[in-house]
Amino acid sequence: MTTPPVHPAQLIVDLGFGxxxxxxxxxAAELGIADHLEQGPKSAGLLAEEVGAEASSLYRxxxxxxxxxxxxxxxxxxxxLTPAADYLRSxxxxxxxxxxxxxxxxxxxxxxxxxxxTVRTGRxxxxxxxxxxxFDHLASDPVAGATFHRGMSSLSDLENAPIARSYDFSACERVVDVGGGHGGFLIEVLKGSPSLQGVLFDHRHVLDEARIADAGLAGRCELVEGDFFKAVPQGADTYLLKRILHDWSDEVCVGILLNCRRAMKEGGRVLVVDTVIPPGNGPHxxxxxxxxxxxxxxxRExxxxxxxxxxxxxxxRLARVLPTPAALSITEAVAA
Structure with missing residues (x-):
């Protein structure tokens, strides 16, 4: 049985209520509702008692x-719980x-x-x-900063392994994950290439929650504190920029890429892992x-x-764009 198409007027209403x-x-996420349903269904009244909420409001x-x-x-x-709700369990x-x-x-x-x-002013x-x-706000607000970095790690965990498997790192020797956060993506890259050496490069407050040691990779991966606006670690043949360039203006992005270009050894490459918006008006x-x-x-994307x-x-020079099973693509650049 096919689902009837949504009426155009209803589509507008649904989008407005999004x-x-x-x-x-x-x-539901903040109250931890899914955690309280791990052992089976519960009424809104019981859930409200457990999470400190008003039962009627929670039910609605x-x-x-x-x-x-x-x-x-x-x-x-x-x-x-449903399969979707299960992803809300901590x-x-x-x-x-x-x-x-x-x-x-x-x-x-x-x-x-x-x-x-923003649309009227461009700002x-x-x-x-x-x-x-x-990012200045995140640095000055520990709660917002921690929420952001943990959330990015969580969002990335679903995509890291399939993206890492979409590129052949076997010819690489040393890879620097520029602004690599807690190291989730670099962990998957290193796991897939046993001879590869890694560098996780980010600010100190981010590296404090790095997961490299817990993954058993401390012997193959160095944690380096720094600011990619100023410089990146020298002498690697591969520089990863995952979800970095999309945060910044074109001018700032060129500066980050220049730092990578100056630092990479001869024959090296920069791998930009971001969405690449295709032509046309299809959903993406x-x-x-x-x-x-x-x-x-x-x-921007x-x-x-x-x-x-x-x-x-x-x-x-843009060498190639590699699709991945995730929404992101790997765009490889080499020396011009």
């Missing part, structure tokens, strides 16, 4: 989420609870609510709302991310031609 679903999802939020496949509600009014493999908390925090929510200002309202630019995850960048940061131009300004 923020309500985001808010409901954020509430969970009823909405159940209507879109997040949780189930049985005839007695008890809520249970201990679930590939848990997305931290990712939901990151994506729905005010650093994205508030500027998006004022997107019209994000982030600095006005929070008093300083995006990069288009959603692009507007999120527009609202909160100075960056780019097309292949956009990346080609950035590389050229940094003394690099």
């Amino acid at each position: 923020f309500i679903l985001s808010g409901a999802l954020a509430t 939020v969970l009823r909405l989420l159940a209507s879109v496949g997040v949780f189930t509600e049985d005839a007695s009014g008890c809520f249970g 201990a679930a493999p590939g848990s997305l609870r931290s990712a939901v908390l990151m994506l729905t925090q005010k650093i994205f929510w508030a500027p998006t609510g004022e997107l019209t200002e 994000t309202p982030f600095d006005r709302i929070f008093g300083k630019p995006f 995850g990069g288009k959603v991310l692009d507007v999120m960048m527009l609202a909160s940061l100075q960056g 780019r097309t292949e031609e956009d990346l080609r131009k950035l590389f050229a300004q940094a003394g690099l």
